[in-house]
Structure formats: structure tokens, C-alpha cells
Amino acid sequence: MxxxxxxxxxxxxxxxxxxxxxxxxSKKNGLFQRLNPRLKLVFFIFNILLISIKKDVSSEAFLFLIMFIFITVSRLDLFRIYKKILFAGFFFGFLVALPSSLNIITDGEIVLHLARLDGARQFWIYRIPAEIGITREGLSGVAMLCLRVMNSVSVSLLIIFTTPFYDLMKSLKTFRVPDSFIMIVLLSYKYIFILSKTIEDFYLALKSRLIGNVKGSEIRDIIAGRTFLVFKKSTAAYEEVYRAMVARGFSGSVSFYLTDRITAADLALFAAVMAPGIIISAL
Amino acid sequence: MHIPDGYLSPQTYIPFYALFAGFLAAALKKIRSVLSAQTIPYLGMASAFSFLIMMFNVPIPGATTGHAVGAGLIAILLGPWSAVIAVSVALIIQALIFGDGGITAIGANCFNMGVVIPFVSYWSFRFIKGKTREGRRVIAAAFAAGYIGLNVAALLTAVEFGIQPLIASEAGRPLYAPYGLSVAVPAMALEHLLLFGIIEGLVTAVILKFFLISDPASIHAMKEE
Incomplete structure (x- = not known):
């Protein structure tokens, strides 16, 4: 209930x-934690594009191995990270795509026969062939999608867990993302944590008070009321923050300054982590 | 509804990034012309609220629980242009922190949920409620706004999936989302028409009902008459 x-x-x-x-x-002493956030963002975008454009399973498998090495040498919690990666790969890559390996969806050479009908059938726009089975092309597509999903999650988590959110957002300036938009994201991120506490308190209070059978409609009304409260608190917080910003000289525009210098050591490390991807892209 | 990485080809996600960037720039310009210096803190708050609205799990008839995407509700409360930024920022934070939705698919996800839902829901609400300012018709309009907005976005998402085998296959092998339009559209449409759309409509109506009782002046879609 x-x-x-x-x-x-x-x-x-x-x-x-x-x-x-x-x-x-992001504070650990690992390989990617040492890399300059701006260079890390270039690595991230290059690799996420590479993962999405490679069309062969062997390249994707190699990238999976490379990301595993990078995650390991960045001293990240392998269990926590790979639990997410394998879940995404299993659910979005394997489970969702598995029916597409059948020749009903993906035509091709059947490698595993599953059923035989007395003839091909046509249901509206769907054609069921007489011989139903899993095709080589379908399996290859599932493997490709599975690896691509896992690689994309791997490279995303590698960057997310080795870069403070503030640095990650600020480095977007390198890609000409407007400062005002970056500021909106950073402010929103802070508000979320402040208001999460309000919502947590509300649910804990509700849990301690509810007993027995309560109508679903009554609970929905209570939650609607709490949503309204969060809206009002959000509005109050915004007004307070705005007044505080004005008091500190805020006139409506924001400018971030990238104070971190890119050193020769940063560039050497950047070249080293980019090398496997560049080699794969050339193959 | 969140498209993960690997499902869209570059020839799909790159145009969606460009399309979304255009809407984002237009939304920022539009809001800045109204709010001036308050734009940044206001949109920061709106984005946080948009993010947090998804945290409210609500009991749904049938002994289950659900939460709304909330984009239609945000559009009705704050206006469609504010909702474009608020929902998009919430989606970007979800993708970057929680891995909900892919990085390559951010443009498509933000367009589907951050642009399409707000505008469709907002105008559905305005159209259905007509001149009415209270009562069942306004609540029905809120339900319909949530329901229609989510279903239109789901249909668009299904089309984005369904065109992948047509535009990105190699020797009969699908390289991205493997299902064509004949599978992707009915699959997405049915689950949203029969389940998720109803949850979205219900949550939108229940929450808006409270706003109508407590503070109707704070509802953007009720102000612009």
C-alpha cells in the first residue's frame, strides 16, 4: 500500500x-582524475562519437577493453561501475534487442532453427516466414548494440566519476556553450540537493503518520499538496538567491573564467589516453 | 522514453542536437526579454522543480505507483518557453549524473520531452479548457494535456527508433535501433496510450487541481487570457 x-x-x-x-x-589519485577537465571533455566527445560510428563488433570489443583499463587505473569502484554498465548492456542492449535477432525482424542466414510453419503467413503488414529462427545478421546486430550501449555508459561513467560536476560543466565553455546556460545548470544542481531534503522530510513524515487503509485518492491529494509546497519553496528560494546575487553586484550576465592552465604534462597524458581511440578510428 | 546511447545513428542525433540548440537559444532569448536579470536564478529554480517533480511517486489505481515526466505540468505552470529550458536542464542533469538517457541522445531526448511535450500539452490545455477558469473542464483539460503531450512525444520517439533500420543498416544488419516503424510505432504507441499516458494525465490533473484551489494566479496557462 x-x-x-x-x-x-x-x-x-x-x-x-x-x-x-x-x-x-573525483578526488581519488587515479589516471583520469589527473587529466585537465577540458581535455577530458575532448576525450569524452571523441570517444562517444567513435563508439557511435564504429560498425564492427571487434572495434567495439576493443573499446570495451580500453575503457575497462581506464576505469581500473582511475581507481574507481569496479563493482559499482560495472553493475551499471552490465545492467544497461543487458537491458537496453540485449533484452530489448534480442527479438530482433529472429528472421521475422532481421532477414538473413538462419543459424538457429526455432520453429517451422506449414507455410509463410501474412498478417496485415507483418510477414511470418515458414522457417522461424535466429539469423547471423540479427545476432551481430544484438552484439553490436549491446557493446555500443555498454561502451557509451562506460565512457560516460569514467568521466562523471572522475570529474567534479562543477568542473565538468565549466569545461563546456570550451565548446562555446553559453555561460548563462552553464550557470542555470549549476544553480539547478544546487537547488535540487537543497529541495531533495524537503521532499525527503515530507515522505518520512508521511510514512510515520500513515497506518491502516488509506484511500489512494487521499494520498494523491496529499502528494499534490506537497508538490505545491515544493513549488512555493522553490519560488521563495529563487527570490532569495536573486536578491543575494543582486546584493553582490549581479546585473544579469555571467562570465566564467577558465583559470586552469593546460600544461605539457596534461597534453602528454591526453595524448596517451587518446591514442587507442585514434588507432581504432583509423582501422 | 529516455533514449539510451547506441539506439540513434549520427545522422539522427546530430540534427536533433542542432534542432534542440535552436529551441534552447530561442527560449533563452524569449525569457530574457521578459525576466531580464532574473532569468538565470528563475530558470535554475524551474529546472530543479522539473527534476524533482519526477521524484513524486503517486499511487495509481490498480495497486501500482508511478511518476510523471512532468513536462506538460511544468509548461502549464510556468509557460512553454520556460518549460523548454527547465525540462531540458533536468534531462541533461539526469543524463550526466544518473545515466538516464544517453549522451549522444541528449538532443533527441530534450527535443522529444523538453520541446514537444511542453508545447503540445500547453496548447492542448488552453484549447480544451477554452474560456473556463475552474471546474471539471479545467481538470479534464489538464488530464488531456498530460495524456496528449506524452503520447505525441512517444510517437515521435518511436519514429526516431523506427527509421534507424532504414537509414543505418549494413548488408541487412541493423547498426542502431533494430526495429522498423512497423514494430517500434505500435509498441511505443500501445504502452503509452494504455498505461503511461494515463499515469501522466492523472498526475498532471491531480497536481493542477491543487494549484487551482490554492493559488490559481501562479498558473501561467490560466493567466494569459
Whole structure:
């Protein structure tokens, strides 16, 4: 009956937990933590594009291995990271795509026969062939999607867990993302953590008060009321922050200055981490 | 609804990045012309609210729980242009921190949920409620706004998936999302028409009902008459 409370509390705990873990792992003494955030963003964009344009399973498998090495030498929690990577690969890459390996979806050479009908059937726009089975082309597509999903998550988590969120957003300036937009994201990120506490308190209070059978409609009304409260608190917080910003000389425009210098050591490290991707892109 | 990495080809996600960037720039310009110096803190708050609205799990008839995408509700409360930025920023934070939705798919996800839902929901709400300012018709309009907005976005997402085998295959092998339009569209449409759309509509209506009772003046879609 009240599992919506636990679900909501779990979601909120994940927000706070993700922030804490990211802050902690980005301070570790690992390979990617040492790389300049701007260069890291170039590495990230290059590799995410490379993963999305490679068309052969062997390149994707090699990239998976490279990302595993980078994650390991960055001293990240392998269990935590690979739990996410393998879940994404299994769910979005394997489970969702598996039916596409059948010749009903992907035509090709059948490598595993599953059923035989007395003849091909046509249902509206769908054609069911007489021989149903898994095709080589379909399997290759599933493997490709699975590896591509896992590689994309791997490179994203490698950057997310080795870079403080503030540095990550500020480095977007290198790619001409407007300062005002970066500021909106950073402010929003801060508001989220402040307001998460309000919502957590609300759900805990609700959990301690609910007992017995309560109508779903009554709970929905309570939650609607709390959503309104969060809206009002958000508005109040924005007005306070705006007044504080004006008091400090804010006139509407924001400029970030990239104070971190890119040294020769940064460039050498950058060249080293980029090398495997450049080699794969050339193959 | 969040498209993960690996499902869209570059010839799909790059144009969506460009399209989304255009809407983002237009939204920033539009809001800046109204709010001036308050734009940044206001949109920061709106984005946080948009993010947090997804945290509210609500009991749904049938002994289950659900949460809304909230983009339609945000558009009704804050206006469609504010919602473009608020929902998009929330989606970007979700992708960067929680891995909900792919990085390459940010443009497409922000366009589907951050642009399409706000505008479709907002104008559906305005059209259905007509001149009415209270009562069942306004609540029905809120339900319809949530329902229609989500379903239109789901249809668009399905089309984005469904065109992948047509535009990015190699020797009969799909390179990205493997299902064609004949599979992707019915699969996405059915689950959204019969389940997720109803949840979205219900949550939008329940929350808006409270706003209508407590502070109707704070609802953007009720102000512009």
C-alpha cells in the first residue's frame, strides 16, 4: 500500500548518493582524475562519437577493453561501475534487442532453427516466414548494440566519476556553450540537493503518520499538496538567491573564467589516453 | 522514453542536437526579454522543480505507483518557453549524473520531452479548457494535456527508433535501433496510450487541481487570457 513512499525515498537517496560518490571518486589519485577537465571533455566527445560510428563488433570489443583499463587505473569502484554498465548492456542492449535477432525482424542466414510453419503467413503488414529462427545478421546486430550501449555508459561513467560536476560543466565553455546556460545548470544542481531534503522530510513524515487503509485518492491529494509546497519553496528560494546575487553586484550576465592552465604534462597524458581511440578510428 | 546511447545513428542525433540548440537559444532569448536579470536564478529554480517533480511517486489505481515526466505540468505552470529550458536542464542533469538517457541522445531526448511535450500539452490545455477558469473542464483539460503531450512525444520517439533500420543498416544488419516503424510505432504507441499516458494525465490533473484551489494566479496557462 505504502510502497510509493519507499520508492520515492529510494529515488531521493540515489540523488544524494550519486552526488556524494561523484565528489569522493573525483578526488581519488587515479589516471583520469589527473587529466585537465577540458581535455577530458575532448576525450569524452571523441570517444562517444567513435563508439557511435564504429560498425564492427571487434572495434567495439576493443573499446570495451580500453575503457575497462581506464576505469581500473582511475581507481574507481569496479563493482559499482560495472553493475551499471552490465545492467544497461543487458537491458537496453540485449533484452530489448534480442527479438530482433529472429528472421521475422532481421532477414538473413538462419543459424538457429526455432520453429517451422506449414507455410509463410501474412498478417496485415507483418510477414511470418515458414522457417522461424535466429539469423547471423540479427545476432551481430544484438552484439553490436549491446557493446555500443555498454561502451557509451562506460565512457560516460569514467568521466562523471572522475570529474567534479562543477568542473565538468565549466569545461563546456570550451565548446562555446553559453555561460548563462552553464550557470542555470549549476544553480539547478544546487537547488535540487537543497529541495531533495524537503521532499525527503515530507515522505518520512508521511510514512510515520500513515497506518491502516488509506484511500489512494487521499494520498494523491496529499502528494499534490506537497508538490505545491515544493513549488512555493522553490519560488521563495529563487527570490532569495536573486536578491543575494543582486546584493553582490549581479546585473544579469555571467562570465566564467577558465583559470586552469593546460600544461605539457596534461597534453602528454591526453595524448596517451587518446591514442587507442585514434588507432581504432583509423582501422 | 529516455533514449539510451547506441539506439540513434549520427545522422539522427546530430540534427536533433542542432534542432534542440535552436529551441534552447530561442527560449533563452524569449525569457530574457521578459525576466531580464532574473532569468538565470528563475530558470535554475524551474529546472530543479522539473527534476524533482519526477521524484513524486503517486499511487495509481490498480495497486501500482508511478511518476510523471512532468513536462506538460511544468509548461502549464510556468509557460512553454520556460518549460523548454527547465525540462531540458533536468534531462541533461539526469543524463550526466544518473545515466538516464544517453549522451549522444541528449538532443533527441530534450527535443522529444523538453520541446514537444511542453508545447503540445500547453496548447492542448488552453484549447480544451477554452474560456473556463475552474471546474471539471479545467481538470479534464489538464488530464488531456498530460495524456496528449506524452503520447505525441512517444510517437515521435518511436519514429526516431523506427527509421534507424532504414537509414543505418549494413548488408541487412541493423547498426542502431533494430526495429522498423512497423514494430517500434505500435509498441511505443500501445504502452503509452494504455498505461503511461494515463499515469501522466492523472498526475498532471491531480497536481493542477491543487494549484487551482490554492493559488490559481501562479498558473501561467490560466493567466494569459
Amino acid at each position: 505504502f510502497n510509493f513512499i519507499d520508492k520515492s525515498l529510494k529515488s531521493l537517496a540515489e540523488i544524494v548518493g550519486a552526488n556524494y560518490v561523484q565528489w569522493e571518486t
